[in-house]
Amino acid sequence: MKQKNHFLVGDAQTSISRRKVLKSASAFAGAGLLASSASRAWAATFEEVGPQWASADIDWMSQAGKTIVLNAVQHPWTDAITPLIPHFTELTGINVDVQTQSETEYTAELPVKLGTGNPTPDVYMVWAIGQAITAGWLEPLDGFYANSQLSDASWWNDDDLFPSARSFQKWSDGIRYLMPITAESQILFINQPLLEEKGLSVPTTMDGLMDTAVALHGDDVAGIAMRAKSTGDSTWPAGGFIFSFGGAIIDLDGNVAINSPEAVAAMDAYGGLLHKAGPVGISSYQWVECLNDYMAGAVAMGCDSSNFATDIANPDKSVVAGKTVYATLPKAGDMPIKPNMWHWNAGINSSSANKDAAWLFLQWAESMPTCLLSSAAGLATPRASAWASDGFQNRFGAQAADTALSSLKAGDGDLFKATWFHPKGPQILDAFGIALNQIATGASDAKSAMDAAAAKIEADLAG
Amino acid sequence: MISPARRDRRRFLVLMLAPATVLLLGLTLVPFLVSLAFSFSNLSLVTPDDFAYIWFDNFDRLFRSPEFWNAMRVTVIFTIAAVAVELVLGVGIAALLHYETRAVPALRLIYLLPLAITPVAAVFTFRIMLNPSLGVLNYLVKQVGLPPQDWLGTPGMALMTLVAVDAWQWTPFILLIAAGGLAAMDDEPQEAAQMDGAGPIAIFFHHTLPMLYPYLAVAVVFRSIDAFKTFDIIFVLTGGGPGIATRTLNLLAYKQGLEFLEMGYAAAIAIVMLVATIIFSQAFLRRINMFRPKAAL
Numbered sequence: 001m002k003q004k005n006h007f008l009v010g011d012a013q014t015s016i017s018r019r020k021v022l023k024s025a026s027a028f029a030g031a032g033l034l035a036s037s038a039s040r041a042w043a044a045t046f047e048e049v050g051p052q053w054a055s056a057d058i059d060w061m062s063q064a065g066k067t068i069v070l071n072a073v074q075h076p077w078t079d080a081i082t083p084l085i086p087h088f089t090e091l092t093g094i095n096v097d098v099q100t101q102s103e104t105e106y107t108a109e110l111p112v113k114l115g116t117g118n119p120t121p122d123v124y125m126v127w128a129i130g131q132a133i134t135a136g137w138l139e140p141l142d143g144f145y146a147n148s149q150l151s152d153a154s155w156w157n158d159d160d161l162f163p164s165a166r167s168f169q170k171w172s173d174g175i176r177y178l179m180p181i182t183a184e185s186q187i188l189f190i191n192q193p194l195l196e197e198k199g200l201s202v203p204t205t206m207d208g209l210m211d212t213a214v215a216l217h218g219d220d221v222a223g224i225a226m227r228a229k230s231t232g233d234s235t236w237p238a239g240g241f242i243f244s245f246g247g248a249i250i251d252l253d254g255n256v257a258i259n260s261p262e263a264v265a266a267m268d269a270y271g272g273l274l275h276k277a278g279p280v281g282i283s284s285y286q287w288v289e290c291l292n293d294y295m296a297g298a299v300a301m302g303c304d305s306s307n308f309a310t311d312i313a314n315p316d317k318s319v320v321a322g323k324t325v326y327a328t329l330p331k332a333g334d335m336p337i338k339p340n341m342w343h344w345n346a347g348i349n350s351s352s353a354n355k356d357a358a359w360l361f362l363q364w365a366e367s368m369p370t371c372l373l374s375s376a377a378g379l380a381t382p383r384a385s386a387w388a389s390d391g392f393q394n395r396f397g398a399q400a401a402d403t404a405l406s407s408l409k410a411g412d413g414d415l416f417k418a419t420w421f422h423p424k425g426p427q428i429l430d431a432f433g434i435a436l437n438q439i440a441t442g443a444s445d446a447k448s449a450m451d452a453a454a455a456k457i458e459a460d461l462a463g
Numbered sequence: 464m465i466s467p468a469r470r471d472r473r474r475f476l477v478l479m480l481a482p483a484t485v486l487l488l489g490l491t492l493v494p495f496l497v498s499l500a501f502s503f504s505n506l507s508l509v510t511p512d513d514f515a516y517i518w519f520d521n522f523d524r525l526f527r528s529p530e531f532w533n534a535m536r537v538t539v540i541f542t543i544a545a546v547a548v549e550l551v552l553g554v555g556i557a558a559l560l561h562y563e564t565r566a567v568p569a570l571r572l573i574y575l576l577p578l579a580i581t582p583v584a585a586v587f588t589f590r591i592m593l594n595p596s597l598g599v600l601n602y603l604v605k606q607v608g609l610p611p612q613d614w615l616g617t618p619g620m621a622l623m624t625l626v627a628v629d630a631w632q633w634t635p636f637i638l639l640i641a642a643g644g645l646a647a648m649d650d651e652p653q654e655a656a657q658m659d660g661a662g663p664i665a666i667f668f669h670h671t672l673p674m675l676y677p678y679l680a681v682a683v684v685f686r687s688i689d690a691f692k693t694f695d696i697i698f699v700l701t702g703g704g705p706g707i708a709t710r711t712l713n714l715l716a717y718k719q720g721l722e723f724l725e726m727g728y729a730a731a732i733a734i735v736m737l738v739a740t741i742i743f744s745q746a747f748l749r750r751i752n753m754f755r756p757k758a759a760l
Binding site for chain 2: 424
């Protein structure tokens with residue numbers, strides 16, 4: 001069923017120009033204003049925040065009068081950025097038609113649209129990155145960065161982006177195709193009262209994780225929930241286990257490594273946790289079931305995206321708000337932890353007729369001032385300055401933010417990209433998802449399932 | 464020599480038939496021919512520039528693939544099980560309603576409600592109800608002292624659950640056709656059998672049911688074709704899992720086409736599904752003709 005929400009945001013045009021604003025003064029003054037007024041970010045007027053954007057040495061009005069289409073998933077980024085778009089329209093005179101869809105609809109429809117050379121959307125959230133770059137659906141961004149009329153490097157402050165986010169932007173040819181829009185890492189979240197009730201501490205090793213999960217497992221509350229549905233997008237947390245056990249799915253030389261002893265050991269541990277301490281019906285669990293069960297108090301632990309922290313901390317949604325302790329992924333033996341990570345990215349459609357306007361939007365949306373505003377709504381942006389802000393720390397939770405940041409730094413972006421950025425990433429993750437599900441349900445042991453997945457992936461890559 | 468009047472009449476007919484013909488060609492024949500052409504090609508949306516006709520290579524790959532044969536097996540089992548359950552329940556309820564006198568309009572309305580509900584909305588509701596830890600079904604199961612069930616978590620149970628949801632949605636379709644057949648039926652043979660001392664069960668199986676065959680044959684063909692290409696229920700509830708236990712041909716085609724963007728290979732699966740549907744429906748209708756009662760002809 002197709003359900004699109006269209007918001008044509010902002011019609012007002014303004015004569016405001018960067019050249020009317022004292023650049024350096026407003027940069028500092030505005031930063032202070034935004035940081036101090038983070039809690040009322042959504043009520044901020046253009047007069048309050050406009051100087052921050054206008055201070056850039058960019059001709060924001062160069063594309064005035066154009067309308068761009070933003071195709072996005074129903075996602076916290078979309079929720080955070082949409083209310084701010086009237087500011088963008090006022091700054092640039094560019095209207096933005098925001099079209100949102102559920103992730104399932106989006107990932108099914110967008111590739112077909114792009115594959116047929118459709119000029120819309122102009123900007124879109126990029127899902128299968130390797131697929132999109134290989135197929136030529138993304139406009140390289142380096143030219144925009146170098147365009148002095150459309151970009152201001154010192155105002156943009158590339159160093160403020162997390163290194164992993166900068167790494168995600170680039171394809172193997174060294175060209176930047178993507179604009180990172182979120183930052184998330186794999187973390188452990190535990191119901192603290194239950195932990196204390198059993199006299200347990202936060203596990204720091206994989207063996208300790210198993211013992212804790214089993215100890216917390218009971219008739220009414222399961223010990224741990226992690227994704228196990230047989231779909232490609234269920235594999236993300238299991239990927240972090242494999243990396244932390246010293247394994248890979250596709251190694252850095254491009255070889256299939258999903259059935260290496262390290263990967264098998266990791267999946268044995270992952271499946272064992274769900275077998276011994278998972279909820280009934282774990283086989284159909286995607287991230288949403290894991291989050292819902294945790295927030296309802298039906299499971300004691302989870303290991304998934306740091307972005308869950310915003311919902312977990314929301315007392316309107318969660319019975320464990322304020323009762324959760326966050327931790328990094330436990331260590332497997334002497335191996336360094338390598339939790340999985342993810343940056344949602346946006347890109348410009350290579351067939352778009354409004355590429356300059358699309359670039360202005362991307363640059364505005366991920367600029368320091370905009371990230372400061374969106375992070376105050378709990379959005380985990382790819383900018384260190386936003387993560388350090390009071391607004392974000394208050395909304396996300398300081399302990400969750402620190403844990404997520406540690407995990408993000410510990411993650412191995414290259415290992416992640418070798419699989420998730422692969423041109424045949426969807427096929428690889430589909431085979432991995434089937435193996436993961438079979439291991440979690442006990443339908444197959446880890447070795448057999450991973451061998452079968454490796455054979456399938458080899459065949460797909462050869463085909 | 465055609466008279467002006469006949470020529471005008473012919474023009475009028477062509478003019479009147481043209482919109483429907485164009486629509487029919489545009490919506491069915493053209494997509495079919497395009498799919499057929501794609502099925503002989505290596506078209507991938509990831510590498511559209513490498514397009515080439517590879518003729519029967521897609522079909523060769525398909526028939527050698529264990530994934531395809533698993534999907535075919537799952538599809539056939541699901542289709543047979545779902546249609547069988549719906550047929551038994553639909554005919555049974557229709558027969559009971561036929562002899563009910565007072566509450567028929569209200570009952571018929573209730574029984575037909577599932578048909579009126581948007582399938583995806585209904586399936587999402589089922590997804591919530593079937594949630595093992597928070598769903599109402601396991602709550603009820605626990606209330607009667609049974610352990611909670613993993614409705615979608617084991618291969619056998621998942622397929623049975625899908626059949627049950629499909630039956631909930633589509634039994635009313637069979638019921639509707641069977642009820643229509645019963646209403647149009649001549650009651651004289653049943654009355655004669657009754658006077659000869661036959662009981663209600665014997666009358667139903669020896670007289671009523673055989674006379675319903677022509678109606679049920681149509682219902683079974685329609686439902687089988689529809690069940691064979693079921694997508695929404697399976698996609699929302701299991702996504703083809705656990706493992707690939709509920710990955711039907713339609714789901715396989717979806718994955719190949721819309722996830723992996725292998726349009727040529729996906730088109731080959733769709734063509735195989737079409738051919739299988741035609742073969743099944745033709746064979747079934749011929750088989751039904753063999754034991755259709757003379758009285759109904």
